[in-house]
Amino acid sequence: MSVTDLKAIKKWKQIPKNIQEKLLGNVFCSTCGVTTIVNYSIHDDVTGIVLKGECTKCGANVARFIEDL
Numbered sequence: 001m002s003v004t005d006l007k008a009i010k011k012w013k014q015i016p017k018n019i020q021e022k023l024l025g026n027v028f029c030s031t032c033g034v035t036t037i038v039n040y041s042i043h044d045d046v047t048g049i050v051l052k053g054e055c056t057k058c059g060a061n062v063a064r065f066i067e068d069l
Contacts, residue, residue, distance in 0.1 A: 005042060005043050005044045007044045008042040008043055008044035008045075008049045008050075009042055011044070011048070011049050011068065012042050012049055015066070023051075023064060023066060024036055024037055024040075024051075024064075026064075027051075027055070027062050027063075027064045028062065029055040029057065029058065029060055029062050030060065031055070031057075031058050031060050032055055032057040032058050032060075035055045035056055035057050035058075035062065036055075036056040037051055037053040037054070037055070037056070037062055037063075037064055038053055038054050038055075038056045039053045039054045040052060040053025040054075040064075041053065045065070047067055047068060048065060048066050048067040048068045049065075049066050049068075050063055050064070050065050050066075051063060051064040051066070
């Protein structure tokens with residue numbers, strides 16, 4: 001994981017570890033379907049955070065949006 005936004009990492013750390021793992025393992029890849037995101041960076045968004053990284057199966061670019069609670 002690389003951090004590109006400190007505000008985003010603060011939001012990410014507020015999510016319990018077990019939920020973080022579920023979110024990382026539930027990402028959509030247009031080639032593989034449901035996959036796990038790897039080599040991801042975390043970005044702040046007005047309504048949450050965005051994880052941008054690679055599909056663990058095929059290496060394609062994938063992203064996961066996580067809304068603020």
